[in-house]
Amino acid sequence: MSSIIHVAVAGANGRMGKEVVKMVLTDPNLKLVAAISRSNEGVDAGLLVGKEACGVLVRTDLEAALSGADAHVMVDFTTPHSVMANSRIAIRQGVRPVIGTTGLKPADIEELDKLCKNNGTGGIIAPNFSIGAILMMKFAAQAAKYMPHVEIIEYHGDQKLDAPSGTSIKTAEMIALNRQEFRQGNPNEEETIDGARGGLYNGFRIHSVRLPGVFAQQEVIFGGYGQTLKIRHDSYDREGYMPGVNIAVKKAMELSGIVYGFEHFID
Structure with a gap:
């Protein structure tokens, strides 16, 4: 596997999603390979967040976007109504979820943990990345x-x-x-x-x-x-969460199963 981590962003047109896209585009150790949103299909993800075109076009179909992207990690800041379906799709494709969406219940976390372990992968669920x-x-x-x-x-x-x-x-x-x-x-x-x-x-x-x-x-x-x-x-600003998201994306590559809480990565 390349030392560059390939990142997909679910909810790329959302307020947090846009900040994640910006963060990925500015880190040389990360590569944006997919941007998924319910709107703006076909728009370049770089232009969507006010940066130069990056060649990654927004897709509305998560499964199709991940299938052709060779993603390693999917960052999800969507809604409580869609995060579980998104995560199931990602894990089954071998993509590690980094979830900042809140509202997940203990049973949801347990399900995703089992799914990750069954698929030989891992991920992070964190109510807060600040x-x-x-x-x-x-x-x-x-x-x-x-x-x-x-x-x-x-x-x-x-x-x-x-x-x-x-x-x-x-x-x-x-x-x-x-x-x-x-x-x-x-x-x-x-x-x-x-x-x-x-x-x-x-x-x-x-x-x-x-x-x-x-x-x-x-x-x-x-x-x-x-x-x-x-x-x-x-x-005061969503940008303040991005250093933590950046750490989580990189830590997710080392995990087996789901880790709940970003505090596990702060000594």
Whole structure:
């Protein structure tokens, strides 16, 4: 296999997909070999993202695009409704998925892991590729050992399809590994408006804010006697996710089965 990694991008016309295409085109160790989108068929992928023509034309049929592309890795930032079908197609063709689409359930991840292992390949599913966000998760997991009273507030734009966010769920999972489960708050607490206290996970709460003008932020708040600790991460531009996606594409070539969470690649 060539040392140059051949990359296909699913959702190439989306806001994240376009950033992935740009990233691939500017890395000499990566080669864009397929760009898939539900629209703009026949448009050069380079021109689609405001760069010079690269000779890769957008295709609407994922299976056909991968069949003739000799892709090693497929990066998928599509929707929760299409990511599973996309990943099944890719894995069966020996293409390693790097999935940033959120909304996958544990059973979905398990299915893709088995499919990868059965096909002798691997991949990555990560709710967040931002290195800063991963550090936030790691710091929160560490803090939970000492301050087990915690709540998560996550903020996204009003067009986000899933709530709570994949990032907040992953953060909660990491916290739960270091926190003995117990139900926080007053045992006689009563919500006078349904949902006012947010979603319950492992005895603590996750709150989802959805507003126009918001990009992506998350705050993890720990409470203790006479003190609070707040760990917050703010994303301002999709370009900030690309260094992590770049690492994931290269790490995916070494894997057997699915790795869930980008934190496994940040020491």
